[in-house]
Amino acid sequence: MQSKIRVVLLDDHPLVLEGLKRRLEQESDIEVPRTFSNPVELIEGIERCQPDVLVMDIAMPQMNGFELGQRLKEKYGHTLKIIVLSGYMYEEFYKKAYEIGVHAYLSKQSPYPQIINAIKQSMLGHALVAENIWRADLEKLTHMERNVLRRVAEEKTNKEIAAELSISQRTVEYHITSINQKLGVKTRIGAVAKGYEKGLLGSFWEGTDDS
Structure with missing residues (x-):
């Protein structure tokens, strides 16, 4: 515990x-x-x-x-x-x-x-x-936050993200909260949209971003 x-x-x-x-x-x-x-x-x-x-x-x-x-x-x-x-x-x-x-x-x-x-x-x-x-500085995501945001953009659940990144679901939730605050949004959809807008996820027309 x-x-x-x-x-x-x-x-x-x-x-x-x-x-x-x-x-x-x-x-x-x-x-x-x-x-x-x-x-x-x-x-x-x-x-x-x-x-x-x-x-x-x-x-x-x-x-x-x-x-x-x-x-x-x-x-x-x-x-x-x-x-x-x-x-x-x-x-x-x-x-x-x-x-x-x-x-x-x-x-x-x-x-x-x-x-x-x-x-x-x-x-x-x-x-x-x-x-x-x-x-x-608000718009600078950590490496882990970028990894979380990329998976959110792939429409993965918190449970799936936690499993892939070997962290707890609660930690995923904390990262998503931090991402939303840094990007000035309130929802997962908003974070993804802002991520594309800021070039954090490539563009809507690109394939998977492996950087």
Whole structure:
């Protein structure tokens, strides 16, 4: 049985913490061992929690999120994924966060499904860049995502794709979600159409793309 994703939360607003914690724990594959109300408290207690993912605010007392993120990344590297939830949606903030190594920088107004998706995508190593920021990067699919998209275009089911690529059906679903987000679409059909439009699948008039 696959272990749950361990997520810790950091925010100085109790209502935000409680609401997000309650929603995340409705997910069968996520658990929230602890929440923190300030960065110093988190630094002192994070090792006991051994989280996979930290979801945190940027503007906090005692230490800002950029400084905290830098310290955590220097100590834990890729073993700790960081998702930022912020009310400051400025391009320079996005860039600074991604330079540190966060996996997603989202608005505090983001719906819960988007936050949950970012958490799960981070566990696959995907960095979700904010919409309208670095658009060219959004349209760059990983090698695995291209393989998944090619099979979606061949009208294969998630089960068939999982078998061919030796991954789980859940991982296929995560890849498809990432593909849709990067291409700015909401459906499999939309992803295929955009894939042809962007030259990711050759053209409708070509044969099988084996590149």
